[in-house]
Amino acid sequence: MNAKFFLWAAAAGWATTAQPQSYAGLGTEAEGFAIPQPGTQLSFPADHGPHPDFRIEWWYLTANLEGPDDADYGIQWTLFRSALAPGEADGWQSPQIWMAHAAATSQDQHLFAERIARGGVGQAGVRAAPFEAWIDDWQMLSTGESLENISLSAAGNGFSYDLNLTADGPLVLHGDAGYSVKSASGQASHYYSQPHYQISGTLELQQGPVKVTGRGWLDREWSSQPLAEDQSGWDWFSLSFDSGGKLMGFVLRGESGDFTSGTWISPDGTAEPLAPGAFQAAPLEYSDVEGRKIPTRWQTSLPEKGVSVEVQALNPQSWMGTSFSYWEGPVTVTGSHSGTGYLEMTGYE
Amino acid sequence: MTGAALLAILSHWRRHPLQLATLILGIALATGLWSAVQAINTEARASYARAAEQLGTAGADRLIPETGMIPLGQYAALRRAGWQLAPVLEGTVRFERQSFDIMGVDLLQHPLAAALSEAAEHDGVPPLDALLPPGRLFAHPETAVLLQASQTVHPVTALADLPRGVAVADISLASTLLRRPDSLSYLLVLPDQRPGLSPLKELAPELRLAAARSAASDTARLTDSFHLNLTAFGLLAFAVGLFIVQGTIALSIEQRRGMIRTLRSLGVPMQLLTGLFAAELAVVALAAGAAGLAGGFVVAAALLPDVSATLAGLYGAPVDGGLSLRPGWAISGLAMALGGTFLAGSQALIALWRMPLLAAPATRARGQQASRSHIAGAVSGALLIAGGFLVLNIFQGLIAGFAFLGALMLGAALLLPMLISAGLRFGARLAKRPFAEWLWADTRAQLPGMSLALMALLLALAANVGVGTMVSSFRLTFTGWLDQRLFAEVYVTASSDDQGAALAEWFDAKGITALPRRYSDTRYQGAPLRIYGVTDDPAFRQNWPLLDALPDAWDQVAGGRAVMVNEQLARRYGIAPGSLLQLEPGWDLTVAGIYSDYGNPNGQVMVSLPSLLARAPGIPNRHFGVRVAPEQISILIRDIREQFDLPRENITDQATAKARSLAVFERTFVVTAALNLLTLGVAGFALLTSLLTLWNQRLPQLAPVWAMGLTRRQLARTEILRSLLLAAVTAVLALPLGLVLAWALLSVINVEAFGWKLPMYLFPLDWLRLFLLALLAAVIAAALPARRLSRIDPAELLKVFANER
Incomplete structure (x- = not known):
């Protein structure tokens, strides 16, 4: 579920700096926008495409990669959609705004870039079938019929990547058939993932191009009122264990207590939604990142599956200094299970 | 020491x-x-x-279409090729009372975004509201007031950092107001581009990259001629x-x-x-x-x-x-x-x-010395003038025009002493009596001391004649041109398109001829171009001020095969009747004629309305020129006002329209006239000072004449007479120089500076006035020394014989 509830604020503040109060209240009102309903049957490939009646939506891909010298890398490719008003219109009249973040991370480098676009004029958008998501020259493109085979590319100052992704498992619907509850008071989103990508391609950092292979995780989520009023940020984990299982878990930090949830994904791709409170995460170590104290080593556990692992940032300085800043980067997992994953943390001011 | x-x-x-x-x-x-x-x-x-x-726009390069507008799809394609660009759509919008320049920008991309959003927030408005209907206009506080008075649909935010006269809006609003949903005026190339992009030249060969500096000085380029003037x-x-x-x-x-x-x-x-x-x-x-x-x-x-x-x-x-x-x-x-x-x-x-x-501080043998320097001056003057003509013939452009003017003026000034000297020698030959002979000779002797002042007078008078002739010729031409151009009796501007349509129907129903004035703004070779669509009405054939045309020009235009172009465009690109003009890729028309279009710095063309509507279907239809019998004018205006809710200023009769245009014209030359007058004042002053400074030196020459019996009063009169004589000769010589100057201004400078050539008219009464003015200056300048002379203590004159000097 990662991702920027900041987004509304991101769009709202095309020029002003991020103000915590500007996003905190935004989750609550959804006038005119569609509201996620339990029992909604997701249908594909249509739901790979945009849902302009909902306020926010994203196509969010993270990947843990390895170079020929066993060096670890991570990449992020995210396209956000934010609607100023529900629905779609032609040309400049479109109320849809698009924003994208791309990043490439190694142990000692973290490079990122941001793109912003208006909807309706072709500069950015998403098409369900054949699948295509793009903004400027960044794109996620289906090379087959659906999301099973895609090519992914982005380029910013000092980095670029061009990757081929092949899914070797099914789509995963989070929560109740894709209806994912986000707070005790009922805020929710539609949320599904494709966490089974095998990746190969080229990653170019400042020292030159590297052939890379690895695995990737795509998140799809849309909503209109995703945050409860008192929730100020979240810590989100997507972990892929070497044993084949996967864990998605998040902590939404709120004044009236944290809300945690997630999904356990068996090696065969079967998803089990986690009850609130089942997933636990506690910081072990903080790092100074851009003048903030950010937890970059965590103890996470899911007792019912015997999971108790330490999650360590590959590069503690994985700060996304974009219009709306947050921490996002690859992690390594040790303990009861070993593996890799991605960690996203927001709301650390 | x-x-x-x-x-x-x-x-x-x-x-x-x-x-x-x-x-x-x-x-x-x-x-x-x-x-x-x-x-x-x-x-x-x-x-x-x-x-x-x-x-x-100052810091950024711009991508400008050579012809027409940039299709929206091309913008998207360039973005998808990785180029970071900010789209801009410009045009003019008429709200109820007044027209405004609109600059539409993508508020998410444009460098102005930060300032605009801050201003909106300052007004307590979420900045992104500007992206949604009814949008938001941003303008300089003075312009904001006018915008608020002219319309109430779109809220206005004042921002002192914006230039006056421009309304900035998000492109969603601008494209609606300008009816240009899928075209753009130009693209700003944002400063931050990633390396390794395909060159713009390959991606968009039909777009021209204008460097930041030239982009910032579009206006400067346009007004260069004025400043050079x-x-x-x-x-x-x-x-x-x-x-x-x-x-x-x-x-x-x-x-x-x-x-x-x-x-x-x-x-x-x-x-x-x-x-x-x-x-x-x-x-x-x-x-x-x-x-x-x-x-x-x-x-x-x-x-x-x-x-x-x-x-x-x-x-x-x-x-x-x-x-x-x-x-x-x-x-x-x-x-x-x-x-x-x-x-x-x-x-x-x-x-x-x-x-x-x-x-020795001796009195100089002025005459001989002078004639030598006269000849040297005259030779260099003649060479200068010849050089000026040479420059004009070899080089082109405004600088060459001014170089010619400079050489002509300076050369003529250098020639002046010899010409006056020759004139005086001729006069002396006519002299019969000794006193007259002395007067001529003495005047000639005095010439070196006065020649500089006379040169100044010559230049000032010539400039006056030249500039005066140009302004008056322009005014005469302009007035005649207005008569032709503003041939409709009443001009009506609707407040909205719906009202425009209603007006058109109403005119139709009443059997009144109302010629719509509809246009579309675009670009030709990177410069602004306005395309007017005209109906086939005999009024155009009878009235429109054509400078040059093919025989069946209007038929060809009416048939959609041809285009009329204004003089500015024709001169700038060497267009003649019969040549081909590409208005848009795939829209090539024969040039049927060239019309004069004074007071407009930009290119303009006229095509048949149907062919324009085929290319730009959504252009506004709000302006009408109505043909009606003169005695019906006031009735028609009353009827329109009763029938339609139109502000008074939206209906103009021909006379008012002309008066307004003339007022703009008059203001245009206020500065020229002021500078002209100041120069003449300086020249008059030069004359005064040289007479005053000569005064002391003159005593040794006057004393003997006084001693021979001429009274001081007679001598004083002679001084004034001499001053008058010199001024008169100078003024007479200044006339032809001024006329050459006028010719150069009208046929060389104006063409280069404004793009139009004007016929030259002569105004002898103005010359007479100037001549009298020059004589008046001479009298005033001589009055003070003359007065002194008439009252000088005879002892002073006697001293001349005693003192060394």
Whole structure:
């Protein structure tokens, strides 16, 4: 579920700096926008495409990669959609705004870039079938019929990547058939993932191009009122264990207590939604990142599956200094299970 | 010794305070007018730069279509190729009362975004509301007030950092107002581009990359000619001022020859003496220059509003009202004063340097010496004029035009002494009586001392004739052109398109001919172009002011095969009737005719309305020219007002429309006229000073005549007569020079500067007025010396025979 509830604020503040109060209240009102309903049957490939009646939506891909010298890398490719008003219109009249973040991370480098676009004029958008998501020259493109085979590319100052992704498992619907509850008071989103990508391609950092292979995780989520009023940020984990299982878990930090949830994904791709409170995460170590104290080593556990692992940032300085800043980067997992994953943390001011 | 020598040198001014005043005034005048023009130019240019900066276009390169507009799809394609671009859509929108320039920007991309969102937040409005209907207009507080008065649909946010006259809006609103949902005017190339992108030349060969500097100075380029005009006037005034200075410096050194001889006899080295004179000049130049700067600043501040009006009227260029004091301007002004003074004094200083130790301060054998220098001057003058014609024939452009004018004026001035001298010799031959003979000869002898002042007068008079002829010819042509162009009796502007449609129907139902005025703004070779769509109405065939046309021009236009182009466009791109013109890729038309279009800096064409509508279906239909019998005009206006809710100013009868156009025209030349008058004033002053400075030298020549029996009163009358005579001869000679100047202004400078050529008309009454003005100046200039002469103590005249001098 990662991702920027900041987004509304991101769009709202095309020029002003991020103000915590500007996003905190935004989750609550959804006038005119569609509201996620339990029992909604997701249908594909249509739901790979945009849902302009909902306020926010994203196509969010993270990947843990390895170079020929066993060096670890991570990449992020995210396209956000934010609607100023529900629905779609032609040309400049479109109320849809698009924003994208791309990043490439190694142990000692973290490079990122941001793109912003208006909807309706072709500069950015998403098409369900054949699948295509793009903004400027960044794109996620289906090379087959659906999301099973895609090519992914982005380029910013000092980095670029061009990757081929092949899914070797099914789509995963989070929560109740894709209806994912986000707070005790009922805020929710539609949320599904494709966490089974095998990746190969080229990653170019400042020292030159590297052939890379690895695995990737795509998140799809849309909503209109995703945050409860008192929730100020979240810590989100997507972990892929070497044993084949996967864990998605998040902590939404709120004044009236944290809300945690997630999904356990068996090696065969079967998803089990986690009850609130089942997933636990506690910081072990903080790092100074851009003048903030950010937890970059965590103890996470899911007792019912015997999971108790330490999650360590590959590069503690994985700060996304974009219009709306947050921490996002690859992690390594040790303990009861070993593996890799991605960690996203927001709301650390 | 140095101190004593300095004191001795400076004591001269105590005895000749008027001379000192003349010197200071001359330098101050020259510096002042020049600096005024510079201040105006600098201010205007700074205004353009500020406007470009305020609109966020200063730092960025721009992609401009060579022809037409940029299709929206091309913008998306370039973005998808990785280029970071900000789209801009420009145009003019008419709200109920007034037209506004609209600049539509993508608020998410444009460099202005930060300032605009801050302003919106300051107003307590979420910035992104500007992206949703009804949108939001951003404008300078003064423009914001006008926008709010003209419409109430779109809220307005005032932002002092924006230039006046422009409304900035998100492109979603601008594209609706301008009815351009899928085209763009240009693309800003944002500063941050990633390496490794395909070159724009390959991706979009039909778009031209305009460098940031040239983009910022689009207005500057357009108005360059105007500023060059002002500079030329400033230079003329400077030169005229220097004539005064040169004469005064020469005289002051001449009069101190006795003192110089004495000082040198006492052992003061020549180097020291020359150095002291130079230092004296420098101090005077700096003091007078400073005074001139102060005066120049005042003049500039007084003229700036008119200049602003002119620039706004002619080019739509924004110039703010305020004048600011710039150190660079002051320093360059002082440098001009210093340089000019030394240039003017160089001859006198060199003569001083070369003076033999015991050279007598004798009265010069003026006549012989003069005739030699007359010939040298005349030869160089003739060469200059010939060179000027050569430049005009070889080179093109505004600079060549001004170089020609400069050479012509200076050459003619240099020729003047010889011409007057020849005239006087001719006069002397006619003289029968001794007194008359003496008068002619004495006048000729006096010529060298006065020739500089006469040259100044010649230049001022010629400039007056030339510029006056140009302005009057322009006015005459313009008035006639207005008569042709504004042939409809009533002009109506609807408040909205719905009302426009209703009006059209109403006219139709009443059987009234109403010619719609509909247009689409685009670009030709990167420059703005307006395409008018016209209906096939006999009124155009009868009235439209064509300069050149194919035989069946209007038939071809009506058939959609041909286009009429305005003179500016035709001259700029060498278009002639019969040639092909591409308005848009795939839309090539034969040029059927060329029409005059004064007062418009931009290209304009006319095509048949149906063919325009086929390409630009959504263009507004709000303006109508209504044909109606003269006696029906007031009834029609009343009927329209009763039928439609239209503000008074949206209905204009022909006479009012003409008056408005003429008012704009008159304002355009206010500055020219003011500078013209100032130059003439300087010349008159030059005449006065030279007569005054000559006065002392004249005594030795007048005393013998007085001794022979002429009364002082007679002598004084003679002085005035002589002054009149010289001024009259100069004025007569100035006339042909002025006419050549007028020709050059109308046929060379105007064409280069504005893109139109004007026929030249002659205004003999104006010449007569100017002639009398010159005589008046001569009388006034001579009056003071004459008065002194008539009251001079006879003892003074007697002293001439006793004293050394």
